[in-house]
Amino acid sequence: MTFTSDDLSQNQKERLAFLELKLYFSGELRRSDIEGRFGVKPAAASRDLALYREWAAQNIEYDQLARCYRPTRDFVPLFPFQPDRVLSWLSQGFGDGLELKLKTLVPYEGPGQLFRPDLTILSALTRALCAQQALTIDYLSLSSGFKTRDIVPVALADNGLRWHLRAYDREHQRFGDFVITRITRVESLPDAPAEHEGLLADEQWLRMVDMELVPHPGLRWPDAVAADYGMNDGVLRLKTRAALAGYVLRRWSVDASPDHSLNSASHHLWLSNPQTLYGVESAALAPGYPRAGATE
Numbered sequence: 001m002t003f004t005s006d007d008l009s010q011n012q013k014e015r016l017a018f019l020e021l022k023l024y025f026s027g028e029l030r031r032s033d034i035e036g037r038f039g040v041k042p043a044a045a046s047r048d049l050a051l052y053r054e055w056a057a058q059n060i061e062y063d064q065l066a067r068c069y070r071p072t073r074d075f076v077p078l079f080p081f082q083p084d085r086v087l088s089w090l091s092q093g094f095g096d097g098l099e100l101k102l103k104t105l106v107p108y109e110g111p112g113q114l115f116r117p118d119l120t121i122l123s124a125l126t127r128a129l130c131a132q133q134a135l136t137i138d139y140l141s142l143s144s145g146f147k148t149r150d151i152v153p154v155a156l157a158d159n160g161l162r163w164h165l166r167a168y169d170r171e172h173q174r175f176g177d178f179v180i181t182r183i184t185r186v187e188s189l190p191d192a193p194a195e196h197e198g199l200l201a202d203e204q205w206l207r208m209v210d211m212e213l214v215p216h217p218g219l220r221w222p223d224a225v226a227a228d229y230g231m232n233d234g235v236l237r238l239k240t241r242a243a244l245a246g247y248v249l250r251r252w253s254v255d256a257s258p259d260h261s262l263n264s265a266s267h268h269l270w271l272s273n274p275q276t277l278y279g280v281e282s283a284a285l286a287p288g289y290p291r292a293g294a295t296e
Contacts, residue, residue: 015040015048017079023060024077024119025090027127029069071127083116087163090126090156115162117180124186125165129153134170134193138185139178150189151178154199157244160251166205166243168197175202177243204281207242212273216255218264225268235272246282249289257288 008016018037023029034045049069053060059075062068128135134152141147151167157177158164164177199205213229213236215222222234229236240248249256255267258274267287277283 011038012048012051014038016052017081019048019052020056020059020077020079021081021086021089023069023071024075024123025086025126026130027070028063028066028130029060030067071123077119081119083119083122086119086122087117087156087158091158115181117163121183121186122180125153125180125183126156128186128188129156132193132198134189134191134197135167136187136189137178137183140182140184149178152193152197154202155205157247159244159247166202168193168202170197175204175243202243204243205241207280208239209242209245209276209280210273211238211240211245211249211271211276212236213238213252213254213269214272216262216264216268216270217260219268228268236269242280243282245277245280246285246289249283249286253287255288256283256286258290262288 015034015038019029019034022033031042031045031049034040034048035042040048056076056078059072059078060069061072063070125135127133134150136148136150139147139149150170151165152170153165153167154175155166156163157166163180165180165183166175167178168174169176195201214231214234215225219225225231226234238248248254249271252269253267254269254271255262255264256271256274256277260270271277271286274289277286277289283289
């Protein structure tokens with residue numbers, strides 16, 4: 001039977017899209033997942049599963065031991081998932097990766113996304129995250145070029161412009177960030193991750209950093225910037241993970257120099273407590289911070 005979403009009601013389309021998304025990106029699906037997500041009865045969830053298996057038998061198989069459905073090695077999505085919507089679903093837990101053609105309330109146009117990860121790679125990474133599996137990957141680095149790495153994924157991270165995989169790098173024996181679009185091959189490794197390779201051992205991820213951002217002292221009209229960011233008493237207080245602090249400061253062009261020496265025309269904000277970055281590895285990415293630059 002040839003699949004066409006035109007044959008489905010909007011409710012059916014949303015349920016089947018969720019079914020496929022959950023299967024593809026988490027690596028497992030149970031009937032109760034459909035029931036819980038949409039509030040339908042078991043019989044309705046069973047019909048959705050039967051319909052999907054009728055349309056895409058090559059995508060889905062039943063794991064008798066775990067009592068759940070899993071994606072096959074030959075999985076090819078039926079639905080045209082958009083990478084940015086999939087990442088939103090993975091990180092925020094709403095929407096089902098489909099682009100709903102709804103009319104906007106007001107005229108709107110955004111800059112669009114230049115970052116577009118390969119969904120085959122992304123799904124392999126997220127399945128490994130869910131299953132806590134070690135991986136071997138082919139990776140293109142700015143500093144060392146093409147290399148094969150053995151890693152243990154622990155989290156996804158959004159730096160505002162693109163997404164990273166936070167992972168333990170077995171070669172360098174430390175946690176690091178891997179740009180998802182630079183990963184060109186993914187394979188599972190048979191050995192289970194060790195305790196020191198897990199998320200709870202990532203000190204930079206677990207450490208929270210309090211940053212105080214103020215209008216740059218070089219601005220003529222600092223109140224305008226205070227209004228931009230809804231500052232209270234002229235200060236914007238942010239709490240973020242140490243592993244992400246440098247990305248946040250770079251994303252918002254925050255002057256992190258101790259003496260606010262960067263040009264206020266391009267850096268409207270200044271980090272007024274730069275001492276908070278002591279011991280923060282990602283601080284090397286922050287504009288003006290007195291450390292050598294870093295590559296990703």
